[in-house]
Amino acid sequence: MDLSSSSSVYTSFSSLSKTPPSFSLSSSSSSSRQNSLQLLLLRSHLPQRALFLRNPILPPPFSRQNRLPLAPVRVSNQSENDDGFLLEDVPHLTNFLPNLPSYPNPLQTSQAYSIVKNTFVSPEDVVAQTIVVQKNSPRGVHFRRAGPREKVYFKAEEVRACIVTCGGLCPGINTVIREIVFGLKNMYGVEDILGIEEGYKGFYSKNTMRLTPKVVSDIHKLGGTFLRTSRGGHDTHKIVDNIEDRGINQVYIIGGDGTQKGAARIYEEVEKRRLQVAVAGIPKTIDNDIAVIDKSFGFDTAVEEAQRAINAAHVEVNSVENGIGIVKLMGRYSGFIAMNATLASRDVDCCLIPESPFYLEGRGGIFEFIEQRLKENGHLVIVVAEGAGQECVASEVNTVDEKDASGNKLLLDVGPWLSNKIKDHFTKLPKMVVNMKYIDPTYMIRAIPSNASDNIYCTLLAHSAVHGAMAGYSGFTVGPVNSKHAYLPIACVTERPNTVQLTGRMWARLLESTNQPSFVSSDQQRVEKEMVEDTNKMNITSI
Ligand SMILES: Nc1ncnc2c1ncn2[C@@H]1O[C@H](COP(=O)(O)OP(=O)(O)OP(=O)(O)O)[C@@H](O)[C@H]1O
Ligand SMILES: O=P(O)(O)OC[C@H]1O[C@](O)(CO)[C@@H](O)[C@@H]1O
Numbered sequence: 001m002d003l004s005s006s007s008s009v010y011t012s013f014s015s016l017s018k019t020p021p022s023f024s025l026s027s028s029s030s031s032s033r034q035n036s037l038q039l040l041l042l043r044s045h046l047p048q049r050a051l052f053l054r055n056p057i058l059p060p061p062f063s064r065q066n067r068l069p070l071a072p073v074r075v076s077n078q079s080e081n082d083d084g085f086l087l088e089d090v091p092h093l094t095n096f097l098p099n100l101p102s103y104p105n106p107l108q109t110s111q112a113y114s115i116v117k118n119t120f121v122s123p124e125d126v127v128a129q130t131i132v133v134q135k136n137s138p139r140g141v142h143f144r145r146a147g148p149r150e151k152v153y154f155k156a157e158e159v160r161a162c163i164v165t166c167g168g169l170c171p172g173i174n175t176v177i178r179e180i181v182f183g184l185k186n187m188y189g190v191e192d193i194l195g196i197e198e199g200y201k202g203f204y205s206k207n208t209m210r211l212t213p214k215v216v217s218d219i220h221k222l223g224g225t226f227l228r229t230s231r232g233g234h235d236t237h238k239i240v241d242n243i244e245d246r247g248i249n250q251v252y253i254i255g256g257d258g259t260q261k262g263a264a265r266i267y268e269e270v271e272k273r274r275l276q277v278a279v280a281g282i283p284k285t286i287d288n289d290i291a292v293i294d295k296s297f298g299f300d301t302a303v304e305e306a307q308r309a310i311n312a313a314h315v316e317v318n319s320v321e322n323g324i325g326i327v328k329l330m331g332r333y334s335g336f337i338a339m340n341a342t343l344a345s346r347d348v349d350c351c352l353i354p355e356s357p358f359y360l361e362g363r364g365g366i367f368e369f370i371e372q373r374l375k376e377n378g379h380l381v382i383v384v385a386e387g388a389g390q391e392c393v394a395s396e397v398n399t400v401d402e403k404d405a406s407g408n409k410l411l412l413d414v415g416p417w418l419s420n421k422i423k424d425h426f427t428k429l430p431k432m433v434v435n436m437k438y439i440d441p442t443y444m445i446r447a448i449p450s451n452a453s454d455n456i457y458c459t460l461l462a463h464s465a466v467h468g469a470m471a472g473y474s475g476f477t478v479g480p481v482n483s484k485h486a487y488l489p490i491a492c493v494t495e496r497p498n499t500v501q502l503t504g505r506m507w508a509r510l511l512e513s514t515n516q517p518s519f520v521s522s523d524q525q526r527v528e529k530e531m532v533e534d535t536n537k538m539n540i541t542s543i
């Protein structure tokens with residue numbers, strides 16, 4: 001059974017029982033497993049809240065949150081034959097437009113694709129979210145594999161696509177734009193493609209621009225976004241009105257968590273109005289803070305570019321007495337750029353990230369560590385992510401909470417704060433003159449074009465989005481899960497951010513390579529010590 005076109009089968013329990021699907025992923029599928037699969041597949045076509053309530057296999061408090069990668073799926077009350085297979089499906093236009101006609105995919109006659117063994121992705125192909133399993137583990141959460149489908153729900157000449165980019169910059173945005181345009185034209189013969197300028201607000205406040213392969217041919221060599229971008233200005237009704245007015249039926253939305261939330265709102269409105277509009281999200285964030293997907297595009301480029309700043313800091317501090325280099329890198333709530341740049345460089349003595357609170361004074365603190373390293377090596381380099389130590393800065397700087405136009409909290413600048421604290425501390429010490437070199441390359445890193453591997457990655461993302469939209473999926477986002485590109489429900493990537501796991505092996509590798517203090521345990525020790533002291537004091541007072 002072709003699941004991509006079978007939504008009517010899954011719209012109600014009654015129709016399901018009349019028409020048992022033949023979906024089977026292994027040769028050993030028993031009838032009871034098929035029943036489980038029917039129910040699990042059905043879930044994905046119901047409103048999300050209802051899914052959890054109606055699923056008879058899972059206990060009621062089973063929330064989506066439990067199903068993201070770091071909180072492993074727990075499926076209790078399983079019957080013996082139940083293998084715990086879950087499909088996190090994406091919506092399809094036929095869910096609310098059941099009579100939508102389909103057409104053979106033009107790739108069937110493509111010269112390039114004719115040599116591919118399986119030109120089309122089987123509707124039964126799914127990608128597992130967890131690939132490290134034990135013999136008796138439930139099979140867990142799966143996503144639809146991305147790629148071209150045998151049937152499409154748009155005729156090339158009827159497609160009017162648009163592309164919009166929102167949020168901060170990131171290397172590779174232009175490659176994604178270019179490859180959507182080229183993919184639509186070369187694979188599907190689509191020629192009517194509009195660029196929405198300056199983010200979401202551009203839908204209703206700007207003219208569109210025509211995007212042709214010729215216009216976008218060289219943009220992948222440039223940093224930034226050819227379409228420009230903005231924060232704020234998401235007005236769902238105005239945007240969807242505009243989509244309708246302009247006759248747009250495919251919307252490609254490139255942006256981070258905020259943008260993807262906006263894409264979900266647009267899809268909800270499209271569904272409410274029953275419009276034949278495919279809404280495809282392409283996740284973008286230099287911080288790599290998007291959950292579920294392996295990594296976000298531009299991240300590798302950022303890590304590579306960060307090496308230049310770290311190297312410069314190292315050269316500087318290596319050439320003076322007691323040189324202390326501080327390099328600030330991006331990462332609001334996720335320290336991936338700082339962590340990976342540190343691991344790649346090996347010239348970094350200490351890496352500070354938002355996930356790991358640190359402290360300056362006392363045993364196990366940064367000052368003690370710096371003093372020790374200066375004695376040992378005569379210099380050191382610290383990499384600090386922009387979101388690190390926010391509580392420390394906030395406790396010393398008088399500020400009011402400020403937000404950007406999208407409602408994101410504006411962070412306090414940890415870089416200069418840390419540099420000054422270190423300088424002040426060492427100025428007070430006798431015979432300890434330090435040479436501070438502070439480098440903030442953040443916007444320089446974000447503004448460069450993507451490197452070779454990100455370019456290829458961006459191409460796959462763009463093509464996956466194009467295949468998904470042409471196949472009639474809508475309200476989905478794309479990305480690699482365990483190296484295989486998949487279609488993901490937007491909520492999967494917006495419900496919580498991807499952050500560095502302090503209990504994970506990568507952070508342990510970093511701690512091992514820098515030999516910096518593990519502030520977590522020292523901090524805990526300090527808290528424990530304080531608690532003991534407090535208890536003692538209370539005892540004394542009570543006496
Ligand atoms: N909850 C939301 N619902 C609808 N639209 C939203 C929501 N959050 C953000 N947006 C819109 O998405 C756009 C981009 O959001 P934001 O500035 O937060 O950047 P982002 O997409 O998260 O990217 P990044 O954080 O990587 O720079 C803005 O136009 C904003 O209005
Ligand atoms: O462009 P702006 O608004 O200064 O945004 C900067 C923020 O954007 C990000 O690069 C995410 O896109 C963050 O790392 C950074 O804090």
Ligand SMILES: [Mg+2]
Nearest residue numbers: 167256257258
């Ligand atoms: Mg964001």
